[in-house]
Amino acid sequence: MALASKHGNHDLYLAILVEEAGDQEAALRYISSLALDDALMHARKYGPGLMQQCPEETTALLKRLCVEGIKEGLNVTVNDFIPLFISDCDSMVDFLGHLASSLPPTSLNSAVLSTLLEYRLYSWQRSVDPKLRKEKERQVMELLMQEKAEGEGDESSQQALILCQRAGFTPGLLHLYQQAGLYDQILSHHLKAGNWEAGLQACRR
Numbered sequence: 538m539a540l541a542s543k544h545g546n547h548d549l550y551l552a553i554l555v556e557e558a559g560d561q562e563a564a565l566r567y568i569s570s571l572a573l574d575d576a577l578m579h580a581r582k583y584g585p586g587l588m589q590q591c592p593e594e595t596t597a598l599l600k601r602l603c604v605e606g607i608k609e610g611l612n613v614t615v616n617d618f619i620p621l622f623i624s625d626c627d628s629m630v631d632f633l634g635h636l637a638s639s640l641p642p643t644s645l646n647s648a649v650l651s652t653l654l655e656y657r658l659y660s661w662q663r664s665v666d667p668k669l670r671k672e673k674e675r676q677v678m679e680l681l682m683q684e685k686a687e688g689e690g691d692e693s694s695q696q697a698l699i700l701c702q703r704a705g706f707t708p709g710l711l712h713l714y715q716q717a718g719l720y721d722q723i724l725s726h727h728l729k730a731g732n733w734e735a736g737l738q739a740c741r742r
Contacts, residue, residue, distance in 0.1 A: 538550055538553050539607070540555065540619060545574075546576055547567075547571060547579060549581075550567065551567060551568070551579055551582075552566050553568065553734045554584060555583060555586060561587055561589075561590035561591055562584055562590070562591055562594075564583055564586075564587065565587055565591055565594055565598065565665075568580055568583070568598065569598055571603055571715060572583065572685060573602065573606055573609065573611065574606075574611055576598075576741045577600055577603075577606055577611065580595075580598065580599060580602055580618075581617050581618070584599070584618065584621045584682070585621060587612050588621045588622075592625070592628060593600075595621075596622075596631060596632055599618055599621075599632060600632060600635045600636070600639075601614055602637070602639060603636055604616065604639045605634060607644050608641055608719070613651050614650060615633075615636065615646075616646075617643060618632070619633075619649070621653055622679075626656055626659055626660055627660070627665075629652070629653075629656045630653070630656050630657055630660055632721055633649065633652060633653035633656070634653060634676070635655055636649070637650065637680065637683070640682060641741060646695070647692065649695070650680070650693070651693070651696050651700070653683070654680055654697055654700055655700050657673065657676055657677045657680060658677060658700055658701065658703075658706055659704070659705040661673040661674055661704070661706065662674055662704055662705075663678075674706075674708060677706065677708075677709055678708055678709065678712065681697060681709055681712055681713065682712075694713060694716065694717065697709070697713060698710070698713045700715075701713060703727055707726075710721060710726065711726065714726070720739065720742075724736055724739050724740065727739060
């Protein structure tokens with residue numbers, strides 16, 4: 538380990554720490570101390586084990602590395618880190634939500650934003666507490682409006698529409714119908730729900 542560290546052989550140093558010593562926390566600290574591009578590379582490689590042993594600290598590190606890397610113009614592929622959170626909805630929302638709020642949406646590709654929308658919708662679906670559910674609804678709507686404000690294309694809007702339909706997220710559906718000029722869909726939605734007054738209001742608009 539001393540020789541690997543002296544000669545800057547980070548991969549060998551981490552391999553000894555993780556595979557032989559099984560010390561994920563020390564590996565995390567070592568990755569944190571590396572230059573940004575090296576830290577990103579090794580965070581990708583050792584991310585699964587780090588997430589398993591110290592998820593909160595690893596999530597915090599990945600947030601910092603991705604935001605700093607993108608701001609400094611490094612070739613950061615956020616999609617590479619998404620599989621690390623695939624089985625943890627809250628961590629996925631936390632990670633991608635931090636990136637979305639810390640960076641211009643143009644820095645994140647449509648697939649990343651769609652993943653964030655999908656997991657926010659899933660989080661909204663499983664919320665039982667009315668107050669928490671309302672807050673999660675606000676977060677979903679905020680993301681939908683943010684995407685439109687940044688000029689996301691038709692493909693992104695179509696994907697958002699599919700996700701909202703699948704989740705049964707009515708506020709998002711009506712918002713997207715309105716944006717796309719699908720007034721017949723708005724009217725049809727209200728009439729199917731027996732909400733005649735809302736249907737009349739849609740016709741007036």
